[in-house]
Amino acid sequence: MSDDADKRWQESTTALGERSAYKKVWDLQAQDPDVASLAVAGHTDEAKLDLTARGFIDMIQPLVGVGANDVVLEIGCGIARVGKVMSRECLHWFGADISGGMLRHAAGRLRDCKNTTLVELSTVGLQEFPRDAFDLVYCTIVFMHLFEWDRYRYVEEAYRVLRPGGHCYFDNFPLDSVHGWNVFMAGTRYPLNRRPAHLSMSSTREELSVYLRKAGFEDVRVHDLPNELIAATGRKPLV
Protein backbone atom coordinates (compact mmCIF):
# COMPACT_ATOMS: atom_id res chain seq x y z
CA MET A 1 0.00 0.00 0.00
CA SER A 2 1.40 3.39 -0.90
CA ASP A 3 1.93 5.53 2.20
CA ASP A 4 -0.50 8.23 1.29
CA ALA A 5 -3.34 5.96 0.09
CA ASP A 6 -4.92 5.99 3.53
CA LYS A 7 -4.71 9.78 3.66
CA ARG A 8 -6.22 10.09 0.19
CA TRP A 9 -8.98 7.71 1.25
CA GLN A 10 -9.80 9.89 4.24
CA GLU A 11 -9.87 12.94 1.98
CA SER A 12 -12.18 11.19 -0.46
CA THR A 13 -14.95 10.63 2.07
CA THR A 14 -18.16 12.63 2.19
CA ALA A 15 -20.34 13.68 5.12
CA LEU A 16 -22.93 11.36 6.67
CA GLY A 17 -25.74 13.55 5.34
CA GLU A 18 -24.80 12.32 1.87
CA ARG A 19 -25.05 8.64 2.79
CA SER A 20 -27.98 8.13 0.40
CA ALA A 21 -25.98 9.55 -2.51
CA TYR A 22 -24.33 6.15 -2.90
CA LYS A 23 -23.05 6.73 -6.42
CA LYS A 24 -21.26 9.94 -5.43
CA VAL A 25 -19.98 8.55 -2.13
CA TRP A 26 -18.47 5.44 -3.69
CA ASP A 27 -17.25 7.04 -6.91
CA LEU A 28 -15.26 9.47 -4.79
CA GLN A 29 -13.65 6.56 -3.00
CA ALA A 30 -12.78 4.87 -6.27
CA GLN A 31 -10.20 7.45 -7.35
CA ASP A 32 -7.43 4.92 -7.75
CA PRO A 33 -7.05 1.18 -7.15
CA ASP A 34 -5.41 1.60 -3.73
CA VAL A 35 -8.05 3.93 -2.36
CA ALA A 36 -10.83 1.77 -3.80
CA SER A 37 -9.32 -1.35 -2.28
CA LEU A 38 -8.98 0.34 1.11
CA ALA A 39 -12.57 1.51 0.95
CA VAL A 40 -14.05 -1.91 0.20
CA ALA A 41 -11.61 -4.26 1.93
CA GLY A 42 -9.57 -2.20 4.37
CA HIS A 43 -6.26 -3.13 2.72
CA THR A 44 -4.55 -3.15 -0.67
CA ASP A 45 -2.85 -6.53 -0.70
CA GLU A 46 -3.97 -8.43 -3.82
CA ALA A 47 -3.05 -11.82 -2.40
CA LYS A 48 -5.04 -11.07 0.73
CA LEU A 49 -8.01 -10.03 -1.41
CA ASP A 50 -8.01 -13.44 -3.09
CA LEU A 51 -7.53 -15.22 0.20
CA THR A 52 -10.47 -13.52 1.90
CA ALA A 53 -12.63 -14.12 -1.17
CA ARG A 54 -11.74 -17.82 -1.03
CA GLY A 55 -12.66 -17.85 2.64
CA PHE A 56 -16.00 -16.23 1.91
CA ILE A 57 -16.89 -18.76 -0.77
CA ASP A 58 -15.93 -21.68 1.47
CA MET A 59 -18.11 -20.17 4.17
CA ILE A 60 -21.27 -19.70 2.09
CA GLN A 61 -20.93 -22.98 0.23
CA PRO A 62 -22.69 -25.01 2.95
CA LEU A 63 -25.29 -22.26 3.50
CA VAL A 64 -26.54 -21.66 -0.03
CA GLY A 65 -24.44 -23.90 -2.26
CA VAL A 66 -22.44 -22.65 -5.24
CA GLY A 67 -22.49 -24.98 -8.24
CA ALA A 68 -20.53 -25.12 -11.45
CA ASN A 69 -23.74 -24.56 -13.41
CA ASP A 70 -24.96 -21.63 -11.35
CA VAL A 71 -25.64 -18.16 -12.67
CA VAL A 72 -24.62 -15.87 -9.84
CA LEU A 73 -25.23 -12.19 -9.08
CA GLU A 74 -23.29 -10.17 -6.52
CA ILE A 75 -24.92 -6.96 -5.29
CA GLY A 76 -22.34 -4.26 -4.49
CA CYS A 77 -19.40 -6.11 -5.99
CA GLY A 78 -17.02 -3.13 -5.70
CA ILE A 79 -13.64 -4.02 -7.16
CA ALA A 80 -14.76 -7.67 -7.59
CA ARG A 81 -12.83 -8.90 -4.57
CA VAL A 82 -15.13 -11.92 -4.31
CA GLY A 83 -16.16 -12.03 -7.96
CA LYS A 84 -12.69 -12.78 -9.28
CA VAL A 85 -12.56 -16.00 -7.27
CA MET A 86 -16.29 -16.78 -7.43
CA SER A 87 -16.24 -16.74 -11.23
CA ARG A 88 -14.10 -19.90 -11.14
CA GLU A 89 -16.81 -21.69 -9.17
CA CYS A 90 -19.86 -20.92 -11.29
CA LEU A 91 -21.09 -20.82 -14.87
CA HIS A 92 -21.36 -17.05 -15.08
CA TRP A 93 -20.82 -14.32 -12.52
CA PHE A 94 -22.57 -10.96 -12.76
CA GLY A 95 -21.28 -8.12 -10.61
CA ALA A 96 -23.52 -5.13 -9.95
CA ASP A 97 -22.43 -1.93 -8.28
CA ILE A 98 -23.77 1.60 -8.08
CA SER A 99 -20.27 3.03 -8.50
CA GLY A 100 -18.93 3.12 -12.03
CA GLY A 101 -15.58 4.10 -10.54
CA MET A 102 -15.38 0.88 -8.56
CA LEU A 103 -16.35 -1.10 -11.66
CA ARG A 104 -13.45 0.37 -13.59
CA HIS A 105 -11.09 -1.22 -11.09
CA ALA A 106 -13.15 -4.42 -11.11
CA ALA A 107 -12.85 -4.59 -14.90
CA GLY A 108 -9.07 -4.48 -14.58
CA ARG A 109 -9.04 -7.28 -12.01
CA LEU A 110 -11.39 -9.44 -14.12
CA ARG A 111 -9.49 -9.01 -17.38
CA ASP A 112 -8.84 -12.75 -17.66
CA CYS A 113 -12.21 -13.93 -16.33
CA LYS A 114 -14.32 -14.42 -19.44
CA ASN A 115 -17.45 -15.62 -17.64
CA THR A 116 -18.02 -12.33 -15.88
CA THR A 117 -20.17 -9.28 -16.58
CA LEU A 118 -20.13 -5.96 -14.74
CA VAL A 119 -23.21 -3.79 -14.53
CA GLU A 120 -23.41 -0.26 -13.18
CA LEU A 121 -26.64 0.24 -11.28
CA SER A 122 -28.37 3.51 -12.00
CA THR A 123 -29.85 3.70 -8.52
CA VAL A 124 -30.73 1.51 -5.53
CA GLY A 125 -32.31 -1.68 -6.89
CA LEU A 126 -31.65 -4.21 -9.62
CA GLN A 127 -33.81 -2.71 -12.37
CA GLU A 128 -31.11 -3.50 -14.93
CA PHE A 129 -31.76 -7.26 -14.53
CA PRO A 130 -34.65 -9.46 -15.71
CA ARG A 131 -36.73 -11.55 -13.33
CA ASP A 132 -36.21 -15.27 -12.61
CA ALA A 133 -32.65 -15.28 -13.89
CA PHE A 134 -30.18 -16.23 -11.15
CA ASP A 135 -29.45 -19.31 -9.09
CA LEU A 136 -27.75 -17.32 -6.38
CA VAL A 137 -27.83 -13.66 -5.39
CA TYR A 138 -25.47 -12.59 -2.62
CA CYS A 139 -24.46 -9.33 -1.01
CA THR A 140 -21.51 -9.22 1.36
CA ILE A 141 -19.93 -6.35 3.30
CA VAL A 142 -22.42 -3.93 1.80
CA PHE A 143 -25.40 -3.62 4.16
CA MET A 144 -23.33 -1.76 6.77
CA HIS A 145 -23.03 1.12 4.29
CA LEU A 146 -26.72 1.30 3.41
CA PHE A 147 -29.75 2.76 5.09
CA GLU A 148 -32.33 0.17 6.20
CA TRP A 149 -34.82 1.05 3.47
CA ASP A 150 -32.20 0.44 0.82
CA ARG A 151 -31.15 -2.84 2.41
CA TYR A 152 -34.73 -4.04 2.12
CA ARG A 153 -34.97 -2.76 -1.46
CA TYR A 154 -32.10 -5.03 -2.46
CA VAL A 155 -33.68 -8.00 -0.69
CA GLU A 156 -36.94 -7.39 -2.57
CA GLU A 157 -35.07 -7.09 -5.82
CA ALA A 158 -33.06 -10.23 -5.15
CA TYR A 159 -36.35 -12.08 -4.83
CA ARG A 160 -37.48 -10.76 -8.21
CA VAL A 161 -34.34 -11.67 -10.14
CA LEU A 162 -33.83 -15.11 -8.57
CA ARG A 163 -35.23 -18.12 -10.38
CA PRO A 164 -37.78 -20.14 -8.38
CA GLY A 165 -35.74 -22.31 -6.05
CA GLY A 166 -32.78 -19.90 -6.18
CA HIS A 167 -30.98 -18.81 -3.01
CA CYS A 168 -30.04 -15.48 -1.51
CA TYR A 169 -27.43 -14.42 1.03
CA PHE A 170 -27.08 -11.07 2.85
CA ASP A 171 -24.67 -10.27 5.67
CA ASN A 172 -23.79 -7.49 8.07
CA PHE A 173 -22.07 -7.11 11.42
CA PRO A 174 -24.05 -7.37 14.68
CA LEU A 175 -23.42 -5.32 17.79
CA ASP A 176 -23.11 -8.35 20.04
CA SER A 177 -19.74 -9.54 18.81
CA VAL A 178 -16.29 -8.27 19.68
CA HIS A 179 -15.66 -7.19 16.10
CA GLY A 180 -19.11 -5.60 15.76
CA TRP A 181 -18.72 -3.64 18.96
CA ASN A 182 -15.28 -2.44 17.92
CA VAL A 183 -16.66 -1.21 14.60
CA PHE A 184 -19.48 0.53 16.46
CA MET A 185 -17.10 2.17 18.92
CA ALA A 186 -14.84 3.31 16.08
CA GLY A 187 -17.89 5.10 14.69
CA THR A 188 -18.56 6.86 17.97
CA ARG A 189 -15.11 8.44 17.86
CA TYR A 190 -15.90 10.60 14.83
CA PRO A 191 -16.80 14.18 15.71
CA LEU A 192 -20.49 14.82 14.96
CA ASN A 193 -19.74 16.93 11.92
CA ARG A 194 -17.06 14.59 10.56
CA ARG A 195 -19.01 11.34 10.35
CA PRO A 196 -18.34 9.93 6.88
CA ALA A 197 -21.13 8.84 4.56
CA HIS A 198 -19.83 5.26 4.41
CA LEU A 199 -19.84 4.89 8.22
CA SER A 200 -20.61 1.25 9.05
CA MET A 201 -23.95 0.57 10.73
CA SER A 202 -24.93 -2.78 12.20
CA SER A 203 -27.91 -5.08 11.64
CA THR A 204 -29.75 -7.35 14.02
CA ARG A 205 -30.64 -10.96 13.32
CA GLU A 206 -34.30 -10.01 13.56
CA GLU A 207 -33.89 -7.22 11.01
CA LEU A 208 -32.31 -9.45 8.38
CA SER A 209 -34.79 -12.22 9.01
CA VAL A 210 -37.78 -9.87 8.68
CA TYR A 211 -36.48 -8.44 5.39
CA LEU A 212 -36.24 -11.88 3.83
CA ARG A 213 -39.61 -13.12 5.11
CA LYS A 214 -41.39 -9.92 4.07
CA ALA A 215 -39.85 -10.15 0.60
CA GLY A 216 -41.34 -13.64 0.19
CA PHE A 217 -38.39 -15.95 0.79
CA GLU A 218 -38.91 -19.31 2.43
CA ASP A 219 -36.57 -21.42 4.51
CA VAL A 220 -35.20 -18.18 5.99
CA ARG A 221 -32.26 -18.74 8.33
CA VAL A 222 -29.94 -16.44 10.18
CA HIS A 223 -26.37 -17.63 10.68
CA ASP A 224 -23.66 -16.56 13.07
CA LEU A 225 -20.57 -16.73 10.91
CA PRO A 226 -17.02 -17.53 12.01
CA ASN A 227 -15.88 -14.06 10.97
CA GLU A 228 -18.29 -12.54 13.51
CA LEU A 229 -20.76 -11.40 10.87
CA ILE A 230 -24.39 -12.46 10.78
CA ALA A 231 -26.01 -13.56 7.55
CA ALA A 232 -29.54 -14.31 6.43
CA THR A 233 -30.20 -16.86 3.72
CA GLY A 234 -33.42 -17.83 2.04
CA ARG A 235 -34.88 -19.59 -0.96
CA LYS A 236 -37.35 -18.30 -3.50
CA PRO A 237 -40.33 -20.67 -3.47
CA LEU A 238 -40.83 -23.01 -6.38
CA VAL A 239 -43.89 -22.03 -8.38
Next chain:
Amino acid sequence: MNATPEDPNARLAALQDELEAVKKREAQFRANMVQEFLDKGERNLYVHTLHEERVALRRRQQESFADLEILIRKLEAEGERSALLEAELSRVGRSLSWRMTAPLRAIGRMLAPSSQPPTMARIMDRLPVEGGVFTYYLHTSPFRIYRESSFTLSGWAWPQDGRAITAIRVNLSGRTFIGRTGIEEPEVIARYGAQANNPKPGFEITFETPPGRHALSLEAQIDGGEWLWVVKTAIWCEPKGA
Protein backbone atom coordinates in the same frame (compact mmCIF):
# COMPACT_ATOMS: atom_id res chain seq x y z
CA MET B 1 -15.82 -50.68 -18.97
CA ASN B 2 -18.95 -50.04 -21.01
CA ALA B 3 -22.17 -50.20 -18.99
CA THR B 4 -24.98 -52.42 -20.17
CA PRO B 5 -28.52 -51.01 -20.27
CA GLU B 6 -29.44 -53.48 -17.57
CA ASP B 7 -26.86 -52.20 -15.11
CA PRO B 8 -28.93 -49.92 -12.77
CA ASN B 9 -25.87 -48.05 -11.47
CA ALA B 10 -24.72 -47.25 -14.97
CA ARG B 11 -28.21 -46.15 -15.96
CA LEU B 12 -28.37 -43.92 -12.89
CA ALA B 13 -25.01 -42.40 -13.71
CA ALA B 14 -26.05 -41.81 -17.31
CA LEU B 15 -29.26 -40.16 -16.17
CA GLN B 16 -27.28 -38.06 -13.71
CA ASP B 17 -24.96 -36.90 -16.48
CA GLU B 18 -27.91 -36.09 -18.70
CA LEU B 19 -29.55 -34.14 -15.89
CA GLU B 20 -26.36 -32.16 -15.34
CA ALA B 21 -26.13 -31.42 -19.05
CA VAL B 22 -29.72 -30.21 -19.09
CA LYS B 23 -29.09 -28.07 -15.99
CA LYS B 24 -26.05 -26.57 -17.65
CA ARG B 25 -27.95 -25.77 -20.84
CA GLU B 26 -30.75 -24.21 -18.83
CA ALA B 27 -28.30 -22.13 -16.78
CA GLN B 28 -26.47 -21.06 -19.94
CA PHE B 29 -29.80 -20.03 -21.42
CA ARG B 30 -30.51 -17.88 -18.36
CA ALA B 31 -27.03 -16.32 -18.43
CA ASN B 32 -27.52 -15.49 -22.11
CA MET B 33 -30.96 -14.11 -21.35
CA VAL B 34 -29.48 -11.72 -18.78
CA GLN B 35 -26.79 -10.65 -21.25
CA GLU B 36 -29.35 -10.01 -23.96
CA PHE B 37 -31.51 -8.10 -21.51
CA LEU B 38 -28.57 -5.95 -20.55
CA ASP B 39 -27.51 -5.42 -24.17
CA LYS B 40 -31.03 -4.54 -25.18
CA GLY B 41 -31.65 -2.23 -22.26
CA GLU B 42 -28.09 -0.92 -22.47
CA ARG B 43 -29.11 2.23 -20.69
CA ASN B 44 -27.29 1.58 -17.44
CA LEU B 45 -24.68 -0.87 -18.56
CA TYR B 46 -21.16 0.11 -17.63
CA VAL B 47 -19.98 -0.29 -21.21
CA HIS B 48 -22.82 1.92 -22.34
CA THR B 49 -21.79 4.61 -19.88
CA LEU B 50 -18.31 4.61 -21.38
CA HIS B 51 -19.80 4.66 -24.86
CA GLU B 52 -21.91 7.69 -24.01
CA GLU B 53 -18.91 9.47 -22.51
CA ARG B 54 -16.96 8.85 -25.72
CA VAL B 55 -19.79 10.15 -27.90
CA ALA B 56 -20.09 13.29 -25.76
CA LEU B 57 -16.34 13.89 -25.96
CA ARG B 58 -16.37 13.48 -29.73
CA ARG B 59 -19.23 15.94 -30.02
CA ARG B 60 -17.38 18.49 -27.90
CA GLN B 61 -14.24 17.98 -29.95
CA GLN B 62 -16.12 18.55 -33.19
CA GLU B 63 -17.76 21.71 -31.82
CA SER B 64 -14.36 22.98 -30.75
CA PHE B 65 -12.88 22.31 -34.19
CA ALA B 66 -15.73 24.15 -35.86
CA ASP B 67 -15.29 27.12 -33.55
CA LEU B 68 -11.55 27.15 -34.14
CA GLU B 69 -12.08 27.26 -37.88
CA ILE B 70 -14.43 30.24 -37.55
CA LEU B 71 -11.97 31.88 -35.18
CA ILE B 72 -9.11 31.56 -37.65
CA ARG B 73 -11.21 33.06 -40.41
CA LYS B 74 -12.10 35.98 -38.18
CA LEU B 75 -8.44 36.51 -37.35
CA GLU B 76 -7.61 36.62 -41.04
CA ALA B 77 -10.39 39.13 -41.68
CA GLU B 78 -9.30 41.27 -38.72
CA GLY B 79 -5.72 41.19 -39.99
CA GLU B 80 -6.81 42.49 -43.40
CA ARG B 81 -8.98 45.20 -41.81
CA SER B 82 -6.10 46.26 -39.59
CA ALA B 83 -3.78 46.60 -42.59
CA LEU B 84 -6.33 48.76 -44.41
CA LEU B 85 -6.80 51.00 -41.34
CA GLU B 86 -3.07 51.43 -40.92
CA ALA B 87 -2.75 52.52 -44.54
CA GLU B 88 -5.63 54.98 -44.10
CA LEU B 89 -4.12 56.37 -40.87
CA SER B 90 -0.81 56.86 -42.54
CA ARG B 91 -2.50 58.75 -45.38
CA VAL B 92 -4.43 61.03 -42.94
CA GLY B 93 -1.32 61.71 -40.83
CA ARG B 94 0.54 62.93 -43.87
CA SER B 95 -2.24 65.35 -44.90
CA LEU B 96 -1.75 69.13 -44.40
CA SER B 97 -5.13 69.79 -42.69
CA TRP B 98 -4.45 67.18 -39.99
CA ARG B 99 -1.13 68.74 -39.09
CA MET B 100 -2.63 72.27 -38.99
CA THR B 101 -5.48 71.35 -36.60
CA ALA B 102 -3.29 69.46 -34.14
CA PRO B 103 -3.16 72.28 -31.48
CA LEU B 104 -6.97 72.56 -31.47
CA ARG B 105 -7.37 68.83 -30.84
CA ALA B 106 -4.91 69.01 -27.93
CA ILE B 107 -6.89 71.86 -26.28
CA GLY B 108 -10.13 69.91 -26.79
CA ARG B 109 -8.70 66.87 -25.00
CA MET B 110 -7.64 69.00 -22.00
CA LEU B 111 -11.07 70.63 -21.66
CA ALA B 112 -13.16 67.48 -22.12
CA PRO B 113 -14.94 66.57 -18.83
CA SER B 114 -14.52 63.06 -17.46
CA SER B 115 -17.80 61.15 -17.89
CA GLN B 116 -17.52 59.40 -14.52
CA PRO B 117 -15.60 60.33 -11.39
CA PRO B 118 -12.88 57.75 -10.85
CA THR B 119 -13.20 55.60 -7.75
CA MET B 120 -10.32 53.79 -6.10
CA ALA B 121 -11.81 50.41 -7.07
CA ARG B 122 -12.16 51.51 -10.68
CA ILE B 123 -8.62 52.81 -10.73
CA MET B 124 -7.33 49.56 -9.23
CA ASP B 125 -9.34 47.54 -11.75
CA ARG B 126 -7.80 49.40 -14.63
CA LEU B 127 -4.23 49.14 -13.47
CA PRO B 128 -2.30 46.91 -15.79
CA VAL B 129 -1.92 43.44 -14.38
CA GLU B 130 1.30 41.49 -14.64
CA GLY B 131 1.41 37.93 -15.87
CA GLY B 132 2.08 35.13 -13.39
CA VAL B 133 3.30 31.57 -13.81
CA PHE B 134 0.47 29.21 -12.95
CA THR B 135 -0.30 25.55 -13.14
CA TYR B 136 -3.87 25.58 -14.39
CA TYR B 137 -6.53 23.95 -16.45
CA LEU B 138 -9.78 25.36 -17.78
CA HIS B 139 -12.71 22.95 -17.84
CA THR B 140 -14.64 25.35 -20.04
CA SER B 141 -12.26 26.54 -22.70
CA PRO B 142 -12.33 30.28 -23.40
CA PHE B 143 -11.15 29.62 -26.96
CA ARG B 144 -14.52 29.56 -28.61
CA ILE B 145 -17.18 31.69 -30.22
CA TYR B 146 -19.44 32.91 -27.43
CA ARG B 147 -23.03 32.22 -28.45
CA GLU B 148 -24.84 32.99 -25.20
CA SER B 149 -25.28 36.27 -23.31
CA SER B 150 -23.05 35.03 -20.50
CA PHE B 151 -20.42 32.39 -19.97
CA THR B 152 -19.08 30.53 -16.97
CA LEU B 153 -15.38 29.91 -17.01
CA SER B 154 -14.41 27.11 -14.67
CA GLY B 155 -11.17 25.33 -13.95
CA TRP B 156 -8.42 25.11 -11.39
CA ALA B 157 -5.16 26.95 -10.85
CA TRP B 158 -2.36 27.66 -8.46
CA PRO B 159 0.77 29.81 -8.79
CA GLN B 160 3.90 27.78 -9.33
CA ASP B 161 5.59 29.62 -6.46
CA GLY B 162 3.06 28.01 -4.10
CA ARG B 163 1.37 31.17 -2.87
CA ALA B 164 -2.37 31.21 -2.20
CA ILE B 165 -5.00 32.37 -4.66
CA THR B 166 -7.42 34.45 -2.59
CA ALA B 167 -9.72 35.71 -5.33
CA ILE B 168 -10.32 35.22 -9.02
CA ARG B 169 -11.82 37.45 -11.69
CA VAL B 170 -12.27 37.93 -15.38
CA ASN B 171 -11.34 41.25 -16.87
CA LEU B 172 -13.28 41.70 -20.08
CA SER B 173 -12.11 44.80 -21.90
CA GLY B 174 -11.94 46.70 -18.60
CA ARG B 175 -15.06 45.26 -16.94
CA THR B 176 -14.30 42.93 -14.09
CA PHE B 177 -16.33 39.94 -12.95
CA ILE B 178 -15.42 38.39 -9.61
CA GLY B 179 -15.64 34.61 -9.43
CA ARG B 180 -15.79 31.93 -6.79
CA THR B 181 -12.69 30.13 -5.52
CA GLY B 182 -12.14 27.24 -3.13
CA ILE B 183 -13.94 24.58 -5.16
CA GLU B 184 -12.79 21.03 -4.49
CA GLU B 185 -10.87 19.22 -7.22
CA PRO B 186 -10.11 15.81 -5.71
CA GLU B 187 -8.86 14.31 -8.97
CA VAL B 188 -6.43 17.17 -9.48
CA ILE B 189 -5.10 16.90 -5.94
CA ALA B 190 -4.81 13.14 -6.40
CA ARG B 191 -2.73 13.70 -9.53
CA TYR B 192 -0.55 16.64 -8.50
CA GLY B 193 -0.44 16.09 -4.74
CA ALA B 194 -1.70 18.31 -1.94
CA GLN B 195 -1.34 22.08 -2.46
CA ALA B 196 -0.70 23.54 0.98
CA ASN B 197 -1.93 27.04 0.18
CA ASN B 198 -4.51 26.00 -2.39
CA PRO B 199 -6.15 22.84 -1.02
CA LYS B 200 -9.30 23.50 -3.07
CA PRO B 201 -7.92 24.96 -6.29
CA GLY B 202 -11.15 25.01 -8.30
CA PHE B 203 -12.85 28.21 -9.41
CA GLU B 204 -15.67 29.47 -11.56
CA ILE B 205 -16.52 32.91 -12.91
CA THR B 206 -19.62 33.92 -14.77
CA PHE B 207 -19.22 36.94 -17.02
CA GLU B 208 -21.35 38.73 -19.56
CA THR B 209 -20.49 38.34 -23.21
CA PRO B 210 -21.87 41.35 -25.09
CA PRO B 211 -21.62 41.12 -28.89
CA GLY B 212 -18.30 42.04 -30.41
CA ARG B 213 -14.61 41.53 -29.91
CA HIS B 214 -13.17 41.75 -26.39
CA ALA B 215 -9.92 41.26 -24.57
CA LEU B 216 -10.37 38.59 -21.93
CA SER B 217 -7.95 38.25 -19.06
CA LEU B 218 -8.33 35.65 -16.33
CA GLU B 219 -6.72 37.13 -13.23
CA ALA B 220 -5.96 35.78 -9.77
CA GLN B 221 -5.34 37.71 -6.59
CA ILE B 222 -2.30 36.40 -4.72
CA ASP B 223 -2.20 36.33 -0.92
CA GLY B 224 -4.89 39.01 -0.78
CA GLY B 225 -2.62 41.51 -2.57
CA GLU B 226 -1.49 41.80 -6.15
CA TRP B 227 -3.43 40.50 -9.15
CA LEU B 228 -1.67 38.43 -11.78
CA TRP B 229 -3.12 37.24 -15.04
CA VAL B 230 -3.34 33.51 -15.66
CA VAL B 231 -4.35 33.53 -19.30
CA LYS B 232 -5.19 36.24 -21.82
CA THR B 233 -6.91 36.02 -25.14
CA ALA B 234 -9.10 37.94 -27.53
CA ILE B 235 -12.65 36.62 -27.76
CA TRP B 236 -15.57 37.05 -30.12
CA CYS B 237 -19.12 37.16 -28.85
CA GLU B 238 -21.84 36.44 -31.32
CA PRO B 239 -25.15 35.73 -29.64
CA LYS B 240 -27.41 33.27 -31.42
CA GLY B 241 -29.48 34.94 -34.13
CA ALA B 242 -27.19 37.98 -34.27
